[in-house]
Amino acid sequence: MMKLNLLTPIKRRWLSILTALCMSVSALFCITGCMGDNVLTTPITVTDYKLNTYVRISSYSNVRKEILTDALKLCDTYEHIFSRTLASSELYKVNHKETNIISSELATLINIGLEYSEISNGAFDITIGSVSSIWDFTSETPRVPDDNKIKQALSFVDYTKVHLTENSDGTYTIDMPEGTCLDLGAIAKGYIADRIKDYLLEHNVSRGIINLGGNVLCIGQKKNDTDFGIGVKQPFAQDGSSLMETLSINDSSVVSSGTYERYFYEDDKFYHHILNPSTGYPYDNELWDVTILSSDSTTGDCLSTVCFVLGLDKGMNLIESYEGVEAIFMTSDNTKHYSSGADKYLSRQ
Ligand code: ADP
Ligand code: MG
Numbered sequence: 001m002m003k004l005n006l007l008t009p010i011k012r013r014w015l016s017i018l019t020a021l022c023m024s025v026s027a028l029f030c031i032t033g034c035m036g037d038n039v040l041t042t043p044i045t046v047t048d049y050k051l052n053t054y055v056r057i058s059s060y061s062n063v064r065k066e067i068l069t070d071a072l073k074l075c076d077t078y079e080h081i082f083s084r085t086l087a088s089s090e091l092y093k094v095n096h097k098e099t100n101i102i103s104s105e106l107a108t109l110i111n112i113g114l115e116y117s118e119i120s121n122g123a124f125d126i127t128i129g130s131v132s133s134i135w136d137f138t139s140e141t142p143r144v145p146d147d148n149k150i151k152q153a154l155s156f157v158d159y160t161k162v163h164l165t166e167n168s169d170g171t172y173t174i175d176m177p178e179g180t181c182l183d184l185g186a187i188a189k190g191y192i193a194d195r196i197k198d199y200l201l202e203h204n205v206s207r208g209i210i211n212l213g214g215n216v217l218c219i220g221q222k223k224n225d226t227d228f229g230i231g232v233k234q235p236f237a238q239d240g241s242s243l244m245e246t247l248s249i250n251d252s253s254v255v256s257s258g259t260y261e262r263y264f265y266e267d268d269k270f271y272h273h274i275l276n277p278s279t280g281y282p283y284d285n286e287l288w289d290v291t292i293l294s295s296d297s298t299t300g301d302c303l304s305t306v307c308f309v310l311g312l313d314k315g316m317n318l319i320e321s322y323e324g325v326e327a328i329f330m331t332s333d334n335t336k337h338y339s340s341g342a343d344k345y346l347s348r349q
Contacts, residue, residue: 038062039207039223050075051189052138053213057196060207060222067203071196075212078195081106082188084129084181095129095181100174107164107172109184109191116187116302117159119318123309125277129181130156137262137273144266150280156180157277186274190255190301193217197297210297214256217297221250229347235260235288235330244330247293248347255300257308258289258330274308285311289330292319293345299325312337 043058046068055075057068081103083089090106093099102110113126130153134145156179163175176182189212196210197217208219209228218228227248234242235258247254259272259282272282290307292300303325307315312329319327319339326342338346 043208044068046072048072048075051079051192051212053189054211055213056209056211057200058209058211059200059205061205063203063205067200067205071199071203071210074196074199075192078188078192082109082184082192084133084183084185091182091184094174097178101167102164102172102174104170104172107166107174109187110162110174110182111164112191112298112302113182113184113187114159114162116306120306120310122159122277124186124306125157125159126182126184126186127157127159127162127176127180128275128277129183130154130179131275131277131280132183132185132273133181135271135273135275137264137271142264142266142271144271154277154280186257186305187298187302189213189215190253190297190299193253193297193301214261215297215301216249216254218249218252230254232256232289232291232328233260244289244336245291245328246347247345249293249345251295253294253297253300254291255294255297255304256289256291257304258287260288274305276309283309285309286332287312287329288332288334289328290315291328291330293326293328293342294322295324303327 038061040060040062043060044065045056045058046065047054047056055072057071059068079086080088081090084091084095086092090102094102110126117125131150134149134153136142161177161180165173167173193210193212193215194217197219200208200219206220207222210217214233216230222228227250230247230249231243232245232247232254234244257274261273263270263272274283275281276283287308290304292304292307294300294303307318307327310318312331315329316327316337316339319325326345327339328342329337331337
């Protein structure tokens, strides 16, 4: 049966022009709606004490505050996977032999840790847990542990004895000797910052800063043509607020590792929290700080500790071997040493 067309050819033509016009107006609206990102001059910010540190998430994109609050909750989610000290965490259960089946997320971070342990030839070693758990740098009255205890604990430090096998259901089986204790404290914050960034990007935050206790990850630029200004703390500054450097950063990570983060004195001797896996005592390598600039924060957090343990020369060589990663080392004579491409991030007035 033939369809009746009630419109005259002229009316039909007008109708198609009108339809085309409506379509292009709505397309234009969609394009400006998607791209015209509503940049705030004062960011929306949430802060809390999590992961044993001060966490701050700020968005310069105009989104609901709940998105940031939910992003903050990811710190708890990941603490329940990666914490060495939280009795309910997945890692705690692995270290206490309550399970040897682990999630793919825990396996991912352990694998990253094993890779950097290998790169550093064991100067960085994620099985340092048996030793780091007897040093307590967060205590009100920290003390140097008994030397025999340190020696005993050292016998369990060996990353080459940790093996992961993938299971058919996506979980992993971890195999490591009795007494081995994994410590992901040097790398977890970077990984968590990256996951928080993924979450925020999925929820239309295209400009923002994630700060996990000085482990900083920027999303996009602050506004068009303006980068984020990130200050790196001056180690051991009396006022606690002086900066050793101010950096201009967009869509990148800035992570520092240093002796000044957690330390104490006993009998006038200085003890800090980055430990030498061959002695069980803090590294004594004339470094105060290593700051890494990289696109992702997992790399930044891993390399900041790895470069610290390698020392200035080997650490700088390692950085130069990576594309797109820069570093600033500060030695204990208060001198800064820059990698070859670090210059472009320095904001010098
Ligand atoms: P922070 O956690 O203070 O930002 P780092 O990222 O440099 O600093 O990590 C320090 C943490 O790394 C320590 O608190 C401990 O959990 C862990 N650690 C200490 N020594 C070593 C080491 N030799 N290899 C691997 N991890 C280490
Ligand atoms: Mg680190």
